[in-house]
Amino acid sequence: MIRLEGRARRFGDNVNTDYIITSARKRDTIDEQVLKQWLLETLDPAFAASVREGDMIVAGENFGCGSAMEVAVTVILAAGIKAVIAQSFSRTFYRNAINNGLIPVQCDTNRFEEGDRLSVQLDGAELSVANYTKELTLSGPPIAGVMLDILEHGGLVPFIREHRRLMPREQ
């Protein structure tokens, strides 16, 4: 079981990966520890400096759309953010999140606001989020099949190191 606590950092719909980290920034380095100073700068230049360990990004529809660049996930993790809660995710961002151990929670975020106190829980395949500020508990769609295996291993790197191949989840 994974349980995370933190506060909501609110963004809107269609936050594309160029907004998470601009392509131009990663020409010189893909070191997420360097890139994290520019996290989400196009939408909010002050955001990166304000992030605290444990913060969770809360967004609307289609989070992570656009380029499939994986630094968009590793930069979020490097900033100390371990979960993104969104109305929906772009598929490449979702894959990259699972592969790196960033927890993507898909649920109705309409009532979530900046600063809300949150808890995210992954118990088996069941994913839920509690918003203490709004007194809400919501479930996301369960994480299915090999995706859960990958997440439970801590990402695709430990999974491939251990198994050397992809295979269907054992029942």
Add this chain to the structure above:
Amino acid sequence: MDIAERAGNVSARTISEKILSAKAGREVHAGEIAICTVDRVLGTDASGPMAIDYFEKMGGERLFDPSRVLFAFDHYAPPASAKTAAFHDRLRAFATRHGAELCDVGEGISFQLLAERGGALPGSLVIGADSHTATAGALNLFATGVGSSDLAAAMITGQVWIRVPESIKITLTGTRTAFLSPKDVGLALVNAIGPAGANYKALEFHGSALGAFTLEERMVICNLGAEMDAKASIFPSDNATNAYLTGRKVGLASPVTADIHAVYAREVTLDLSRLSPRVALPHAPDNVVPIEQAAGTPVHMVFLGTCTGGRVRDFHEALAALDRAGGQLAPGVQLVVTPASREVADAIRDDGTLARFEALGATVTTVGCGACCGTSGVIPGDGMNVLSTANRNFKARMGNANASIYLASPAACGASAATGKITDPRAERAAR
């Protein structure tokens, strides 16, 4: 068709379901997670270095099949800093050591090169660490974008996990009108389906009007599937497919058709007879209007190129429209020309098109992604309006958050370069 009917019809499948079943070695349907074997694996200079990091962390020692792995130096061509050049060196060394196909600076965009070199075969499964990999689906195959970690895992295992997508059936009907570009078709679809409308889904194209588009033009439509978040965009195989593959094909083509009773998540019909040129306004590709509504907007830079609008026919249409609208660049307009590949550049050099652009004062850059994502080539200044043949106009996409990017067809871009304002390519004769 309801679920009961479907249950009696379990063998009816979409193109996506058929290809992924073949690659999973068992019959799979939409919603299932399949472990598939890949036919081709594509990396770029943007996604490749990170993929090498993952490859090493995963304990990778060799590629599953070096002849199926291609790296293209397209996003940073040429490198603009010593640090970027170091990424290239690292990728060169890796490709050489492991025997992967390396397409260095000056060769072109990864999936364009795959198609040109005959590796994009009907019925195959291609993954590429580039969100526009789906472009290759014009050749009746399942091509999809992934990140660097999936790329690394596939380089080691030859496998990828895929949630079998539901498909959206897109039917193109009617008669294609003069100056109607596949870009207009793609932008109209992005607008109709929305930026997340095809999320986790594949686009499959049908209809009587498909034959009106060449293979290269189909690539433009497939390319824009990424702006609807489609997992893949797939055309059927026909004479145009065969014509394109003739003389290129390296391997066995296994054309795939959808079953008549295949189940679709949604059906969208587009009547080309009623479709007119389109423009996507800043700062989202789905922010699409008929070009009349944007006409007259001042244009400071025109960008012809990229994986959307950087092929031979695109440059021909742009130049013809520019000529019809006066044949010179309007004062203050910077024209940037970036062919998608060396093959494209050679073709437009041989037929004199490139020389015409140079004579007009255009900036002709190294083939590849060019100025599209602000990583190589020209960066627009503060307050500039860019009219571009590319696929994305996000704020800061071209390297400056204070510029505004408009997307349109090559003909609209060419006409607008001559007038200095967004110009309907159908109207230039009247405007002169």
